[in-house]
Amino acid sequence: MKITQVEAIPFAIPYRKPLRFASGEVHAAEHVLVRVHTDDGIVGVAEAPPRPFTYGETQAGIVAVIDSIFAPQLAGLSLLDREIAHARLGRTVGNPTAKSAIDMAMWDALGRTLDVSVTELLGGFTDRMRVSHMLGFDEPAAMLAEAEKMRDNYGITTFKVKVGRRPVFLDTAVVRALREGLGDSVELYVDGNRGWTAAESARAMKEMADLDLLFAEELCPADDVLGRRWLVQQLDVPFIADESAVSPADVTREILGGSATAVSIKTARSGFTRSQRTHHLAEGLGLEVVMGNQIDGQLGSLCSVAFGAAYSLTSRRAGELSNFLDMSDDLLAEPLRISDGELTVRPGAGLGAELDPDKLRHYRQDS
Ligand code: MUC
Ligand code: MG
Missing domain, CATH: 3.30.390.10 (Enolase-like, N-terminal domain)
Known part of the structure; x- marks a missing residue:
């Protein structure tokens, strides 16, 4: 060894x-x-x-x-x-x-x-996760068409919508088009990648108050400490810390400081060992967890699902596991397949990945 x-x-x-x-x-x-x-x-x-x-x-x-x-x-x-x-x-x-x-x-x-499989080594809770697809910036009609394709071809019914453009209407119009086009049965949440100010974020969230959002993620910078706390306090959905909470210590700081109320775990940036620590911390604090996507290829997505499936908390919400579908090719001998909106871990030893x-x-x- x-x-x-x-x-x-x-x-x-x-x-x-x-x-x-x-x-x-x-x-x-x-x-x-x-x-x-x-x-x-x-x-x-x-x-x-x-x-x-x-x-x-x-x-x-x-x-x-x-x-x-x-x-x-x-x-x-x-x-x-x-x-x-x-x-x-x-x-x-x-x-x-x-x-x-x-x-x-x-x-x-x-x-x-x-x-033994990595999922079994880590916790062995289940062998699959529901999939959430991340929709990048485009016109409302194109983003709706992309979501419909993901729903019809792969059974995906949870979508993370990228926001953070100016004026905020560019993005709120997209989320409205998605809700109207896809109906009430899909889950929608938004991720701003720090693009808006706290005030722009508050305005956008008010404009989308009737759209039944699941979460809001990193809408404004965590470094704008007071603005971000002010924003998070007025929201009625969990606010996910993503790039502001890379380590367990970051999670502690953001959550206890009132700058976030949920956490994204990305194995691409915290591996299995530090993701495990973040998971245990989140469980102890009673936080919502979403398995995030670092715009991973198939191998990275396999790592995310292997970890996410290992625990009850990380497999509860749909995980962001599908952006490899936008790549022209990949390295795995046997490509990952999403069906009925789910991705399963690979049976067999380790991650089960053969290149x-x-x-x-x-x-x-x-x-
Ligand atoms: C995400 O959730 O933010 C985009 C930037 C990044 O760091 O990760 C992606 C997806
Ligand atoms: Mg994010």
Whole structure:
């Protein structure tokens, strides 16, 4: 169970349709595949998605920090030395998706070694989650057509709508068109990626008061401390902390400070080990949890569902697990399939992910 090598392989797969939101846009999955090898010949895998507009990481930076700092720190550790690994990675500030991909690849390798699935190792609550689809910026008619396609083709009935444009009417018109077009049976919530001020957010939420929203997420910056508290106090739906609550300590600060009332867990930025800590904290505080999407590929989405399915709290709400559908291709030998609005974990050891070697050869950028 000793780690012999940690590989960081950059790859790029174009999106069929770019995803646009208040803090940025994504045209290609320029991610880093992480492989953790052990002396038993086991290989664990995960992917790191650089999101410079949220965490400051770049693809080249992720490869560099893994090759030059993290890989040497982990060589020789057992897969069971998770707290030691966590402490060593923690000596370097930032780099959340690089650290998380290593953490998840270690859990995958551990599951493969023990012949147990990661979901069972973590908690084993269920084997599936309902899926929520994230709708990027577009005209109301195009966003409604996209939601209808997701409902008709995959049975998805929960939608997170990207908001945060100016004037706020651009977005409130979209949410109204979705509610009117899709009816009362779908779940709708909004995510502003800090695009609005607190006052704009309050106005938008008033305009949408009759649209039966489930949640509001990160509508304005958490750094506008008093404005955000003022906003959260007047809302009658849970306010999700996403990019403002990357670590358990961030969650504590945002929740106890009155700047959020729910939390998004993204395995891409907190791996399985820190996501577990956030889950336990959220359970203790009695918070709503949504499994979020870091605009993950299939491997990242498999990690999210593997974690989300492990616990009652994380599998209660629909998880954001479907944005890989916008990619032109992926690395898994057997693609993920969403049906009846659900995604299931892969049976078998670890994450159950097998990569297609031809696709990896085609999309990797280092050879
Ligand atoms: C989301 O939930 O915000 C967009 C930016 C980011 O950091 O994640 C995505 C989705
Ligand atoms: Mg968000």
